Amino acid sequence: MSDVRNNRREAGGSSVITANRLLDGRIVWQVGEAAWSTLIDDARIIPNTQIEAAIAQATARQQEDGLVGVYGVQIESDDATPTPVTVRERIRAFGPTVHPDFTPAAELEAHA
Amino acid sequence: MPDTLPAPALPIGHYGYDQVDRAFLADRVEQFRDQVARRIAGTLSEDEFKPLRLMNGLYLQLHAYMLRIAVPYGVLDSRQLRELAHIARTYDRDYGHFTTRQNLQFNWIRLEDTPDILARLADVDMHAIQTSGNCIRNVTCDQFAGAAQDELVDPRVHAEILRQWSTLHPEFTFLPRKFKIAISGSPNDRVAARFHDIGLVAKPAPDGGTQFDVFVGGGMGRTPIVGVHLRDDLPEEDLLAYLEAMVRVYNEYGRRDNIYKARIKILVQALGTEGYRQKVDAEFAAMNRARYRLPPETVAAIRARFGTPDLHAPDDAAAQLDRARRADPVFDRWVRTNTHPHRAPGYISAVISLKPAGGIPGDATSAQMDLVADLADRHAFGEIRVTHMQNLVLGHVRQDELHVVWQALRGAGLASANIGLIGDIIACPGLDYCALANARSIPIAQKLGARFASPELQETIGPIEIKISGCINACGHHHAGHIGILGVDKKGEEYFQLTLGGSPGSDASVGQILGPALPEDATVDAIARLVDAYLVHRAGGERFLDTYRRLGAALFKDAVYATA
Structure with missing residues (x-):
């Protein structure tokens, strides 16, 4: 869900785009146009100089793509895989810390 | 007030729905089913849909939709708890979370499943209405109501009257902010009455009836304030009229320009206790009192929809409990910390801690819910209470059966001996x-x-x-x-x-x-x-x-x- 705390972006940094799925509310990360994954590892990394335009595009398609609350999440600059800079977004990306078995990766594995 | 014996089929401890209640809930579920269908089809935008889903207790949280289900005055029957367990098992991740408003939340709900879940809830006389939004929320109550030795008046009948009064109240559906009421009938405040928008303490009136202490303008949040004592003599017959006046004044004068200053506590502080009281009294004086009067016959009619437990314990129930305590020091400690004195000889109230060491406060698995429902059926007239401390209570347990109850709880990880102690932590x-x-x-x-x-x-x-x-x-x-x-x-x-x-x-x-x-x-x-x-x-x-x-x-x- 969009939140003022997610508008903190450094000019030189990068971000990924996230949303919740309309039908089940689950968190997804934009992989490409109209393509979304529950794994942040799959997310497309976008320079912050281009992120607002990319968010606007994704927001315009959100009903068509079955999404709500599209927004951008700044990530750490030195990590090989996308890691959000805030605790909040890390919890969104990797699941509640109090249920290690509820990570998006574990869920995918369980349904594989 | 006449002593009306309820029909045996009525649930113990809470109001039994009639066909009017059930027909209303069925209509409401179908209304929401249509709203969900329109949202999925895109004919309702998220902005249009959000207030509708919130009115039905459905939030979009961090990871998924969260459904908050009302437990009126914190009392469930075993059939209802089993249904909650079924929903946890079928539609969620096999657990539920009991909250400080005595409600239950499911954290992993799918929007498309919600109408079916609400239909299942309606089948057991439950719903999620007014568990969100700027309206009067679930009325909370003493977890030992109707059982506690120190209780002067059983507040649950009045809690039910307030529930009926406030549910879909057309004037109070869009208040400046949410509004929370708690009610107790004991001089020992176990409901945090002074931290509520309105806190009520029922007590005997000099004429033999019931009257209320009224606290207003308490609250936590950004501006924590202990509520002020508005009056100590509100007669039962004026309960609804006076509360109507109190909420009307808030509805008229409460701030809508700043969400952080919109609760009644800010209004009461701004007007001063006397200023607020004068406005309420003026509103009260101008009201059609006959229309809002709560006559004893109405109270009796609501009371008659409550099942009451037939409390008959063996003469040696207390002696049997003493023997069991002497024989088992672990059980003895649990009795010391997790029970509360009952008004009836040979009975006791047992608190089931949902705070195992290292566990998540307030969480219960579906298997634990089923077990508590079974124990309630066997040992507590099928009645379960949810506490604002995020625990459960079996209100009426025979003392000679308490050891058996404890053994069953222990086997399910539900016998932590920590009520009121450092392990009994509230956590959002x-x-x-x-x-x-x-x-x-x-x-x-x-x-x-x-x-x-x-x-x-x-x-x-x-x-x-x-x-x-x-x-x-x-x-x-x-x-x-x-x-x-x-x-x-x-x-x-x-x-x-x-x-x-x-x-x-x-x-x-x-x-x-x-x-x-x-x-x-x-x-x-x-x-x-x-x-x-x-x-x-x-x-x-x-x-x-x-x-x-x-x-x-x-x-x-x-x-x-x-x-x-």
């Missing part, structure tokens, strides 16, 4: 689930629970209330904690601010900030040092709160920040 869902939170509450509760896991240590420390909120909205009641913990966000990282000296009870007080917020990895150690300081300085058997009030904050500040 926090940043692990909540979209509003700044910090995680549950891991701090888990670490504290594990740190103080020893039942012997907990009894040595004695009564102490730790309450944790993941943001300033204070769903974890941190302002009313003897030790309050507030999660704050500092540049995207979690810090925790400690407050000391809060109390939710008859001696209500707001906790005071001890000093700068602590990093997450320093918070539990700091609290351990704080507790050590208390153990060194307490006099006799005084509680932590008493020591704090006697000695002040300085020594605790030294203990927390000396090595932080």
